[in-house]
Amino acid sequence: MPRPKTMPDGEVLKAALKLMHEKGPDALTFASLSTASGLSASTLVQRFRNKEELARAALLHAWDELDAKTEGAISAAPRTPGGAVDMLVALSGDYGGIEAYAEGLLMLREDFRDPLLRERGRAWGERLSGAIADCFSEKAGAPDDIGMLMASQWQGCLLWWGFNPTETIAAHVRKSLEAFLAAIGLPHR
Template sequence: MPRTRTLPDEQLLEMVLALIHAEGPDAASFGAVAKVSGLSGSTLVQRFGTKAGMLRAALIHAWDRLDAETAKVSAAADKTPEGAVGLLTALSQDYGEDPATYAQGLLVLREDFRDPVLRARGAAWAKALTAALSECLASTPEAETSARLMLSQWQGSLLWWGFTSQGRVADYVEQELSLFLKTLLHRP
């Protein structure tokens, strides 16, 4: 008879994610997770099979959260070009206010690139985000192309913020995307 789980999966995966974000993906060993969760290493092996399985489960959980947040923010966004800026600015809130924290997030992104299942989640998210931005940019020429360019600008602005640390990340993103939008729409 299988042992009863003493921690719900969601709570355990949140602990794994917190460890990954604090110390990097390589630090998420069965021993380290056992220490923070209070579960035994053998219980973790039963649940996940391998360290890679545990990491994948935690990152899929993170993708699930991001998909839900994206759907919520997209539904609330005004269907205007300014709404597109607001949508991406809202999604930028979770990047932290410290470039070192953002850098830890890039280590997690490395894991997403390495795993084909996680890479597919990223591609699906980009597709959903492009569709949401296209709705906001419907009044612009070639809305889907504009949406894809805006996504690239958004990710670039996050990187440049990491180097410059100019104020809050959301403020920096909003400023940069507003400038992009002004240029895209040829507004003075």
């Protein structure tokens, strides 16, 4: 079968992300992406210049997808404490098991290494924690920083799930966040 002559960058970047998730970020090369996408390595070099630019473009594409998913979860959640839980459960996704989740953590390592990607993470955290805070009225007695506190609890419970993945990630996240709200004296309904 002949190689395709063109493929939109979005599809190429999805193939790059899939490769990075399946085999780790270090497995992304022009040769491996050529095999995965069907485009020639020289075509990929023309588009992305070098491996670092290719990896950055793929990870920025992943951030774009997470931003869109976040906006969808924010839009769908009622502005209640339970809505904040629902929002974070929706963002927890279905990693398909512990191995896929562990590979995802390698991607996070790459985000930490690059200042531009770190900035995307900072901005995303600010947007998410603000949306969480909006789910708590001032009368609810929530701490001023409830958004970041709850986002931090959520990220922690994802990590703890990784050590004992005996239930679905959604069930674990919901249970953990509801226990967190109860512990600080806030209703989750």
